[in-house]
Amino acid sequence: MSVTSEIDSPPVPASLAQQGIWFNERLGGVGTVYTMPFSVTFDGPLDVPALTAACRALIDRHPILASTVRERQGVPYVVPAATPPVPVVADVTAARRDDLMRAEILRPFDLAAGPLVRMTLYVEAAGRATLLVVAHHLVFDGESTSVFLRDLAELYLAEVTGVPADLPALDHDGLAGRAAARVEAGLSFAREFWSSRWRPPAEVILPGVAGAVPAVDEGAAVEFALPQESREALARLSEEIGAGRFEIVLASLHVLLHRYGNAEPTVAADLGTRSPETRDHLGAFVNELPVTAGLRPEWGFRRFVADQRFGYGLRSDLRGLFRVREVPLSRAVSGVKPGVALAPISLGYRRREAAPAFHGVDAHVEWALFNHTVRGAMRVHIVDGPDRFGVILQYNPRIMAREDAERVAAHWRALLAAVAADPDMPLAELPMLDAEETGRLLSRWNDTAAGHPPLTLPELVAAQAGRTPDATAAVCGAETMTYAELGAAVDGLARRLRGAGVGRGTLVAVRAERSLTTLVGLLAVARAGGAYLPLDPDHPTERLRLVLEDSGAALLLAGPGGHDRLAGSGVAVLTLDAPGPRSRAGAPSAGEPREDGSVPERSGEGAGGQGEGGLAWPEPGDLAYVIYTSGSTGRPKGVEIPHRALTNLLLAMRDRLGSRPGDGWLAHTALSFDISALELYLPLVTGGRVVIAPDAAARDGRELVRLAAEGVSHVQATPSGWRMLLDAGFDLRRVTALAGGEALPAPLAREILSRTGRLINVYGPTETTIWSMSAEIAEPVTTVPIGVPLANTRVHVLDERLGLLPLGVPGELCIAGDGVADGYRNRPELTAERFAADPFGPGRLYRTGDRVVRRADGQIEFIGRLDDQIKLRGHRIEPGEIESRLLEHPGIPRAAVVAREDDKGERRIVAYLECGQVPGDVREHCAQTLPSYMVPAGFVALPRLPLTPNGKLDRSALPAPDLRESGAGPHGTAPGVAGPHSYTGVAAELHEIWCDVLGVEAVGPQEDLFELGGHSLTITQIASRVRLRLGADLPLHIYYDEPTISAVTAAVERLTGKN
Structure with missing residues (x-):
């Protein structure tokens, strides 16, 4: 049906595709996200009047170009535009043409008035002209470009020769109605199809991107083309396995995303809905649907694309999708939000023939010009022509740097070439990094060789x-050596x-x-x-x-x-x-x-003899020490560190810090925490002085500050420890601060910097000898990286198969070099699991289980854990060890342990128990074998622990505990298991302080502070408030010796005379 005027033509209901585009356009505001520009450049004697006449004839042939979409009682209809489109001719210089074209592409459409297509012919003096066509997706799709150019070429020929154009007849009547009927007929099947397949889009992992992305935003683009040999090889592969080029492209994009760490990558693909009767029409005959294809790293590409023997592979997924391709996803499933991309990555594939002939004038087509807008994280346009396979990656510059987008292009280009060369190579082994990026990752940022002497x-x-x-070598209190x-x-x-x-x-x-x-x-x-x-x-x-x-x-x-x-x-x-x-x-x-x-034997020699x-x-290979850490199997594991590793750490830190004779190091860390070795030994090998804090002083932030003020130049602590020191008044601008053992928040880093002279963020697991990396932190602090490797240390960001990951892609941090431990004592199976041969150099590497990303400047940033391990106040805690202890209790058949943040943002360990009521002795049961920092701060009883569909514990479904709730009833959480108590005077003040700091509702007079989740930082906070509110400056050991409200009340009353 021809749309000529609102008077003589009744309105035509918008198709389902048009309805979706129209609604999203209104929801997101008028922009260029649905603008579809392309151009034709003519070299030769173009007949300009004939071409403009052909454009007008084309509009008459396809009246949808002279239409717009308007709302009537909430329903969108296709109606004639207020003014039909008119081709514009502009004389320009070559220098001005590109700027004018960009401005025209960026000019939004007026949906209310229309029309929804603009045609401008830019004519240059040198016999070149460029026709820019800017169409709205409401009246145009990718295939419309081919139809448009075919018809325009025929109509131009007719204008030049006077011979009528040889074009197929078009029937416009009833197209939308018949399409709607087909959708209704297929709706039931589509709903059944999507019921087991639809999942909301997951966050995507791309180089430099990990997390949520805006739905629509400004865009930028990078392009690449496959070389001739790769195009020919892909064409042969397509014929061999009977798969279309679209399937090949889509499969390769899934593989690329999977290699970036996306477990089940989803791509929103444009699927054509044209039928034989709409083949020669212009319009929006396309439906975007999400394609999620499961793949396995050991498969070859050929099997992934086309293997039908077991009912999986991309082709199986696509065959199902083509059966429902006419039904918009929003009609088949609930929960699809308008205006939100169906997946962070979308793909449009266009197969193109050669440009049509324009009566002897050479024509070059740019099939997909960039509209400078992107939906989601990245929009991919493929133009597969007879002489060029072009890829345009449109990306969001707010979340992705151009260099990251260029890396995606390089990785995909390399992956496609590898697939073409060997389609049976396991997907996980397909090369995707070029020599330059590989060199940066393996050599440039791991060039850490240092000639340390082989000493112990x-x-x-x-x-x-x-x-x-x-x-002076060492000081402790009044004693020196x-x-x-x-x-x-x-x-x-x-x-x-x-x-x-x-x-x-x-x-x-x-x-x-x-x-x-x-x-x-x-x-x-x-x-x-x-x-x-x-x-x-x-x-x-x-x-x-x-x-x-x-x-x-x-x-x-x-x-x-x-x-x-x-x-x-x-x-x-x-x-x-x-x-x-x-x-x-x-x-x-x-x-x-x-x-x-x-x-004792008599001494017959002096130092060093x-x-x-x-x-x-x-010998350097002899064992120096063994440190036990938490074990996931329920028993702690001993890490064996040789002298070679310890010596390398000491000399590497000496060089990294610029240590000098006379430096003073505060040694206040527990000996069972491996970082204590740096505090004790680095000053002794550099002519410095160890200032040893007695155990009682190490628990008192004010006492540590006093010790540090006596000539100490270096202080090392966990971020939690630094919080305690800062709260105690630490402010020494000559001190070099080292922070490590857990993630260092940027606000805390800024505060440490403001009260010290220098801040070094250090990172390293026990298995690679204390610290393996460091980063100098300076203002302005936005992020806090864990840095670059120390001397004789190599760090890699790898996938689960120890494959090298690109820059900007998160993966597991693996550490190699002289600092790697010998393994776990008497645990060969666990050693083999966590220590592996370094595929990129000599020796072994340690798999840390930490998820990190390498930035473009080589610095490593910590993201989190790949497993359930907990980092708490510098301690590594395996939930499995706590769970094993809980299961030894006769009243607990199943248990799960996680870390939760309380309302003050402090992380606490919470145990979920599958039982009717929390056993009253469960805390004491744990404390018999677990260190205090591993005893859960709260216990929650559940009738059943939540499980995933495959029967595994669903930790994300565990309910948030109320860490302020008192009592330990059927769903009770401990801390605060006391009943109501009446406090007065000092005791009432103390009770309020304890409840506020601990985050609980009530504390009994005899309840142990540490059993309520307290620790050294908690003690410091309580002591500070007691000092300010009650004027009682109690020694910290009182809180440790008798950690109850009753005992502390008595101590305050003795000191102040208050009651």
Whole structure:
């Protein structure tokens, strides 16, 4: 039906495709997202009047070009435009043409008035002319371009020759009605089809992009074309497997997205809805539908595209889609939001023949000019012609840099070439990185080789003692030691250890508080050739026994009373002595008897020597220490660190920090936390001074600030630890601050920078020896990267098959080099799982399980975990270990452990229990074997733990706990298991402070602060508020010794006289 005027033509209901476009246009505001420009450039003697006449004849042949869409009682109708389109001729210079064309493309349409097509002929003096056609998608689709040009060429020929055009007759009547009838007929099947397939679009992963993207935004574009040999190979592949070129292209895009880490990539593809009767019409005969194709990394491309034997492969998905291609998705399923892209990536494929002849005038067609707008993250246009396979990637510059878009183009080009060369190569192995990007990833940013001497920790310390024997090496309280005194004490105790059977490879457990004596003990173990295993005095006895048994430690080196709790463990005990009168903290007097009845050997050598005592230096490959961390199988695992790795870390950090003699390091970290080794040993190998904070001081932020003010130049802490220090008034501009062990938030980084002289963000798992990477943080702080690798360290961002990922694509951080641990003690299966051969260099790499991304400048940014591991105040916590302990309780058949944020943004561990009511003794049950930081802060009882359709625990469906709720009823959460209490005076003030800091509703007078989820930072916050509100400056040990409201109330009343 011809749309000529509103008077003589009744309105035609808009088609379903037009309705969707019209509604989205109104919803998003008038723009160019639905503008479809193309151009034809003529070289030769063009008859301009004949071409303009042909354009007018084309409008008469296709009256939809002279129409628009208007609303009548909420329903869109196709009606004649107020003014029909008129071709415009403009004389221009070549320099002005492109600017004028861009402005014309960016000019939005007036949907109310119309028309919805504009034609402008730009004529240049040199015999060249360009016809720009700008059409709205309401009246045009990709295939319309071919129909338009075919008809225009025939009509131009008719104008020039006077011979009527040879074009097929068109019947416009009833097209929309018949299309609507077909949709209604297929609606039932479409609803059934989509019921099991439709899922809302997932966030897409692209280089430089990971997360939600705007629905419609300004766009930019990059282009590439396949070389001739690749085009010919793809054409042969298409014939071999009987797949269309569209299927090949769509499949390759799915593979590319999958290689970027999109588990089930979805592409919104334009599917044509033309029938034989609409083949020669102009209009919107297209339906965009999401294509989600499951694929497996081990498949070849050929199998992915066309294998029908098992009912999967892209072709199976497309065959189903073609049966429903005329039904808009919004008609078949609920929940499809208007104006929102069906998928972040969309694809339009256009197969093109050669440009039609214009009566002897050469014509070149630009089939898809850019409209400078993009929907979703990226819109892909493919123009597959007889002499060119062109790809246009339209991207959103607000979320993606041009260099990232260019990388996508390079990766896809390489992938298509690889598919053409070998369609049976496993998808995961198809090369997609060029030599330049591979070189940047493997060589440029991993060029960290440093010629460190093959020495061990005791050799480095002894060498420094030889250089500065009279300099102060260590300080703890009122006690000090020079390097010479330290060396003498270490050698004396080392010989004593040798006499007790310690030699190369002997593991010696050390359980003692931080002190000069403990420092001597750690160094002496190494000097004797052994390796030390630090045991935290605060850990439960049962856990310490478990670690001793698992490790096979031959000896326990204990501080005063340090072995009482481990009596009967079957491990021989050697007691560390208090400082003797000669060295003040060094070797004991010769011949002095010990509690175990032994007599120490006499010392016959000075620092660094090797005398008759038989003290040989350990080898770089010998074991230096073993650190136990949380284990996912329910038992902790011991990480074995050789001297080579420890030495490399110390010398690498020396160089990275620019360490100098005289530097002072505050040593306040628990020995069982591996970062304590840097605080203790780096100053001793660089001529610095260790300022050891006694255990009581390490829990007191104000005391640590006081110690740091006494000449300390370097302070290392977790972000949680830095929060405690800042709250205690830390403000020392000469100090270099190191933050690591957990993610450093940008606001906290800015605050640390404002109160220190320098901030280094450090990163590294225990398995790669303390720190492996560092980043210098400076203002303005927007993001906080974990940096670049240290000396002799290589870092890679890899996929699950250890394949190299491109820049900007998230993946697993894998670390190789001299810092890699030997493995897990007595756990060969776990070692083989987490440590693998480095596919890009010598030795092994460690799979951290951390999800990171490498930026264009080479810096690495931490994103999160690939598994369920929890990082809490610097501690690595495996939920599986806590869950295993919970399942040992007779009243708990199933359990799940996650980390949740309370209303103050602080992360806490919450346990979900499949039981009717939280057992009253569950916290005590956990505390018998788990360290305090692993005991859940809250417990939630559920009738059933939520499961995914495949029967796995659905952690995302676990209900958010109310960490302020008191009681532990059927759905109760602990903390705050006390009933109502009446407080007055000081106790009432304390109760309010505790509830606010802990985030609970009520606390009983005898409830333990630590059982309510408290920790060192909590203590500092409570103490600060008590000091401000009650004027009571209590020593922090009071909160640790008697952590109840009742006890602290008594202490405040004694100090202030208040009650």
